[in-house]
Amino acid sequence: MSYLAHLPDRAVIAIRGEDRVKFLQGLVSNDVTEVEPGKAVWAALLTAQGRWKADFFIFADPDEPCLLLDCAASQVEMIVTTLSRFRLRADVTIQPTRLVVHAAWGALPDTMTTENAILAPDPRLPGAGWRLLLLEPAKTAKADVAEYDLHRLVLGLPDGVRDCEPEKTLLLEANFDLLNGISWTKGCYMGQELTARTRYRGLVKRRLVPVASEAPLPPVGTPIRSGDKEVGQVRSSHDHCGLAFLRPEVFAEHLEAAGHRIVPRVPVWLASALSENEQKKHGEEAGA
Secondary structure, eight states, rough: OEEEEEEEEEEEEEETTHHHHHHHHHTSSSSSGGGTTTTTTEEEEEETTTTTEEEEEEOTTTTTTTTEEEEEGGGGGHHHHHHHHHHTTTTEEEEEOOOOEEEEESSSSOHHHHHEEEEESSSSSGGGEEEEEEEOOOOOHHHHHHHHHHHHHHHTOOHHHHHTTTTTOOOTTTTTTTTTOOOSSOOOOTTHHHHHHHHHOOOOEEEEEEEEEEEEEOTTTTTEETTTTTEEEEEEEETEEEEEEEEEEGGGGEEEEEEEEEEEEHHHHHHHHHHHHHHHHHHHHHHH
């Protein structure tokens, strides 16, 4: 079955000019040189101190030399302003567009929709589906934002503005390292030092993980407790399903938020990574 949803809380920024790739390459967490028609890259914009500021999908316009950023609509002004500060003498222009964003999952939408779209697979997970940029909302979009929200929550995919804390969250806490949001080989970018240090020193103390509750999950920011200890925080949710920042060592404990039981539903891609990290940690301790 094919699902297609218009995402009205997303918007698109265009970056044009001869220096567009080089310019963005020095500012974001992923390798912009890998972007091409039909292949998008997911990347984050960080503070100079290495904390999350924004994230977006980067597309290549197949019809003109232009990069397109699929980002949160609420962050357009901030992203344009931030990027413009670094423009200096670079040959780039940065401006919002009227393109609208859609997400598709299951099977690809009909040919009439895709042939009019700038289309690329969602680079985070194979099961995530596709991202589409269109001139107007598709008439064939039968799914809604709530259905897409549930789809991404079950997979454990973060929605930046709802799941990351501006100027606080580390990329590895939000699983950018496990969801193809970071290049470890591209060279320097703003905030790279802390991101690299977090990886190599194993300093990730919490992870964003899917959770389920016996009742609709409480608002973003609600503390999660294990007994008297605060061990995490609720982030975005839809009814009984959501995401939360949790310390990995408490996944098996009895957890509660706002008086209701919270149960981590750790996806395979996260569980295997945590297991590898734990084995590496024990190996280093044994070697010491």
